[in-house]
Amino acid sequence: MEEIVRYSFRLRPGAMAVRALESEWHRCRYLWNEAVRQQKTGRKPTFAKLGKLLTDARSHNAWLREGAQVPQQQILRTYAQSLEHSFAVKGRGRPKFKPRRDTLPSLEYSSRGFSCRGGRLCLAKGIVIPVVWSRELPAEPTSVRVHRDSLGHWYASFVVRREAVATPAADEGSGIGIDWGVSVTATTTSPEFDLPYLGHRKRCAAELGKAQRKMARRHSGKRGPQSKGYQRARKAAATLQKKAARQARHDARAWAKSVVDHHHLIAVEDFTPKFLAKSTMARKATDAAIGVSKQELIECAARAGRKVVLVAPAYTTMTCSSYFARAKQRLGLAERTFQCRECGFIDCRDRNAARVILAVAERGHTRVDDVSHASSPFGSDVHAV
Numbered sequence: 001m002e003e004i005v006r007y008s009f010r011l012r013p014g015a016m017a018v019r020a021l022e023s024e025w026h027r028c029r030y031l032w033n034e035a036v037r038q039q040k041t042g043r044k045p046t047f048a049k050l051g052k053l054l055t056d057a058r059s060h061n062a063w064l065r066e067g068a069q070v071p072q073q074q075i076l077r078t079y080a081q082s083l084e085h086s087f088a089v090k091g092r093g094r095p096k097f098k099p100r101r102d103t104l105p106s107l108e109y110s111s112r113g114f115s116c117r118g119g120r121l122c123l124a125k126g127i128v129i130p131v132v133w134s135r136e137l138p139a140e141p142t143s144v145r146v147h148r149d150s151l152g153h154w155y156a157s158f159v160v161r162r163e164a165v166a167t168p169a170a171d172e173g174s175g176i177g178i179d180w181g182v183s184v185t186a187t188t189t190s191p192e193f194d195l196p197y198l199g200h201r202k203r204c205a206a207e208l209g210k211a212q213r214k215m216a217r218r219h220s221g222k223r224g225p226q227s228k229g230y231q232r233a234r235k236a237a238a239t240l241q242k243k244a245a246r247q248a249r250h251d252a253r254a255w256a257k258s259v260v261d262h263h264h265l266i267a268v269e270d271f272t273p274k275f276l277a278k279s280t281m282a283r284k285a286t287d288a289a290i291g292v293s294k295q296e297l298i299e300c301a302a303r304a305g306r307k308v309v310l311v312a313p314a315y316t317t318m319t320c321s322s323y324f325a326r327a328k329q330r331l332g333l334a335e336r337t338f339q340c341r342e343c344g345f346i347d348c349r350d351r352n353a354a355r356v357i358l359a360v361a362e363r364g365h366t367r368v369d370d371v372s373h374a375s376s377p378f379g380s381d382v383h384a385v
Contacts, residue, residue, distance in 0.1 A: 003164045003303065010132040011121065011146070011154040020127045021146065021154070025105035027067040028075040029098045031057075035079045036097050047080035068124035070113030078108065106147040114144050121146075121156055131156060138162040150238050167304040168261050175265035177358030178297070179316070179350045180273070182281055185288045186255070187350035189358050193262075195255045200244040201287040211237035248289035249296065256297040260304045267361030268294065269353070270310035309361035315368045320345055321355035324371070 013021065031054065038045045038053075045053075054072060058064045064072070082095045113124045121129045121144070129146075141158035148154050177189045186195035201208070214233035219226055259266065271294070276285035301308045318327045320340035327341070331349065338352040339345070345352075356368065365371055 001164045002161050004159060004161055006157050006159055007135070007137055007141075008155050008157045009134060011156050012130045012132065013154050017127055017129050018154075020125070021107065021148075022105060024067050024071055024107055024125075024127075026100075027064055028071055028107065029100070029103065031064075031072055032075055032079055032095075033097050035076060036095055039083065039094065045080070045083070047077050050076040050080060066125075068113060070109055070124055071107045074108035074110065104148050104150065106145060109144050109146070111142055116141070129154070129156075149242070151235060151242060164303075174263045175267065175358055175362060176259060176263045177267045177354040177356070177361070178259075179269050179354040179357060180271045180290045180294070181350050182276075182284050182288050184350065185290060185293060187348070187354050188259070189351070189354045191351075193255075193259055195252070195293060197284075197288055198248070198251055199287055200247040201241070201283075204240045204244055208237055208240045211240065244287070245289070245292075248287075249292050252289060252293040252296040253300070255293070256300040259297060260300045260306055263306065265307045265309070265358075265361060266297070266301050267309045267311055267358045268297065269313050269316065269357055270366075271313050310366060311357045311360050312367045316353045316356045316360075317349060319353075319356045319368055321347070321352045321359060324356075324359070326368075 034053075034057075035045055035050055038050075051073065054069075054076060058069070058072075079095055086094045109123060115122045116131075119131060119133060121131050123129070123146070137158060137160055139160050139162055141160050143159045145157040145159075146154065147157070175189075176193060179187045181187055183197055184194060185197050188194055211233050215230055215237065218230035218233060220230055271290065273285055273290045276282060279285075298308055315326055317331055317338070319325070320327070320338070320343065322345040323340055323343040325340065325342045327338075331338070336349050338347055338349045347355075360366070360368055360371055363371055
């Protein structure tokens with residue numbers, strides 16, 4: 001069985017290659033913005049219509065003809081897919097303009113637009129870039145995405161088809177419930193699989209604060225030209241933040257693999273941590289990287305063929321995992337111990353919520369309210385939830 005995976009490598013482009021890549025990006029960005037204008041006129045541009053417009057535009061515009069046709073076609077295909085997805089998913093916004101200053105370059109090349117020769121990435125229109133090959137590709141890549149991050153580093157992300165890596169077999173009855181938190185990033189039904197709060201950003205807070213104070217003292221560009229000292233301080237702050245983010249993602253991947261290898265059913269709290277950004281716990285919640293951990297766990301479980309159930313977080317904290325009765329009083333954030341008044345069960349608040357999440361998923365539901373008397377394991381004399 002084959003699977004499609006991405007392999008990312010660092011690029012070391014020279015000054016001429018950087019200018020060529022940026023020129024290609026400006027052409028692609030111009031086409032994306034023209035497609036958005038077509039959408040604002042009331043039309044629904046499909047990829048077929050956009051392809052005809054591209055052919056006509058290249059025939060009349062010498063600046064577009066100087067660039068490669070492959071990345072221009074790919075960005076229009078990406079736009080058409082994004083537009084179709086916005087119509088299919090309710091609440092998803094339409095594609096928007098890509099401003100010159102705030103958008104990072106990203107170029108897509110299909111197999112006819114690039115090749116790898118002599119350890120270098122050769123793109124259309126004679127762009128040759130050295131690649132830092134940290135590992136070998138398992139097969140010939142079918143496409144590549146060349147992009148630049150906020151630090152100015154360039155990367156190549158190759159799409160490769162490879163044989164699926166065998167995952168250790170897990171017992172059919174093995175399941176785990178996961179409740180997200182801040183003091184402990186992930187609390188599970190089995191304490192040995194908990195993901196503790198590691199605090200990578202907290203460790204570099206002093207250096208980050210020093211770099212941000214330097215930024216505050218220098219010209220940011222709002223009043224007069226932006227100083228080089230401000231750019232250096234900004235890059236230093238971004239480097240520290242990215243280092244912490246990479247450490248959090250690495251730890252999340254290692255934790256996700258250990259969870260997936262030992263469990264067949266994975267019940268995850270469908271928690272969206274956006275509202276924490278407006279609370280007093282914003283800094284610690286960002287450092288916990290709940291969203292990254294959740295994403296890595298779901299992707300790892302999908303590749304391994306595990307069953308993943310996303311359970312709505314409503315009432316999971318207020319429900320007893322032993323008697324399955326809901327507490328009438330709300331629990332404050334300071335109360336870290338759950339005590340059931342019906343059966344006297346006492347446990348860690350987050351551990352109890354993880355067990356409730358697993359119990360809901362095992363009965364084929366995604367909400368606590370969906371569990372009825374008939375599907376409850378405790379008989380018909382329990383309180384309805």
